[in-house]
Amino acid sequence: MKIELGKYIEQGVDWLSANAGGFFDAITAGVDAVVTAMQFVLLNSPFWLTIIILALLSYYLPARGKLFTKAGWKAGGGMLIFTVLGLLLLYFMGYWEETMLTIALILASALIALIIGIPLGIYAARNDGAEKIIRPILDFMQTMPAFVYLIPAIILFSVGNVPGVVATIIFALPPAVRLTNLGIRNVPEDVVEASKAFGSTKRQLLFKVQLPLAMTTILAGVNQVIMLSLSMVVIASMVGAGGLGQAVYKGILKADIGLGFEAGVGIVVLAIILDRITQNLGFGPSKPKE
Incomplete structure (x- = not known):
């Protein structure tokens, strides 16, 4: 006896498509509005302004706010130079529009994922029963092939x-x-108990104690979400998503080594910039040693 699981999944998706069309149309309109707004801002901003903003972010965060000093330059100067040169390379190769489209898709995907994921992680951290249900679902989502x-x-x-x-x-x-759940659960129990002893409500405990202490771990999750979004945006070019991923896909279809390599270099540059910026989000404004 063969269990045709795929057939039942297909029937379920077809049923959703036929009976919940309005719901999915609303999601389509909302997501499209977010992506379009980000694309409009990025594509209509002067390229030099975008480069300056990203370069300053790539310098300021590793330098931890210590601007234009020997310690600050040592920490973030190399990344500033890489960001400027990398983005200028993309601009003069003619991939600026594709790069901005890719950034818009990444930011839209990451923003929505974080809006859903962080509250869900908070709920899982505060409810053991929910955490036991959510964990295998997350395992399934992470191990299922992206295609x-x-x-x-x-x-x-x-x-x-x-x-x-x-x-x-x-x-x-x-x-x-996962990382929101982990960060909140790793808050020291004595700190939580002390907060409760001083009369903190559940809301005060969450927003004034647990979230601030878990912020470094949560921001590590932000970094992972952005990097996974970048990797998936490339694959999503197979269903019509624009940007550098589409250029890579065209290179594959046409066996065009040059096109694929140029777009691939663009993705590498973008990945390094976004990774370095988001890696340093959780370190705060502490001062580097002189």
Whole structure:
């Protein structure tokens, strides 16, 4: 006897497509509005202004706010130079628009994933029963091959940026939930007990004690969400998502080594910049040693 699990999943997706069309149309409109707004801002900003902003972020965060000093330059100067040169390389290779589209898709996917994932992680940290249910679901989401998410996304959201963003959100969501849950659970129990002894409510305990102490771990989750979004955005080009991933996909289809390599270099540059910026989010404004 053969269990046709795939057949039942397909029937379920078809039922959702036929009976919940309005719901998915609303999701499509909302996601498309977010992506379009980000693309509008990025594509209509002068390229030099975008480079300056990203370069300053890449310098300021590793330097931990210590601007224009020997210690600050030692910590963040190399990343500033790499950011400027890397983005200028993309601009003069003619991939600026694709780069901005990729950033818009990453930011939209990561933003929505964090809006869903951080509250879910807080709920899991405060409810052991929910955590036991959520954990295997996250395991399933992380181990399922990324390409599989594209199939129901096409059926429910057609083709274009929206199914790519939806698939990216599903793929990038688990680290936000896991690390938020981990960060809150790792807050020292004596600190929690002391807060309760001084009369803190559950809301005060969460926002004034647990979240601040867990922030470094939560921001590590932000970094992971952004990096997973970047990796999935490239795969999402197969369902019509734009950006550098689409250039890579065209290079594969045409066996064009030059096109694929140039777009690949763009993705590497973008990945390094985003990774270095978000890696340093959780360290605060502490001063480096002179």
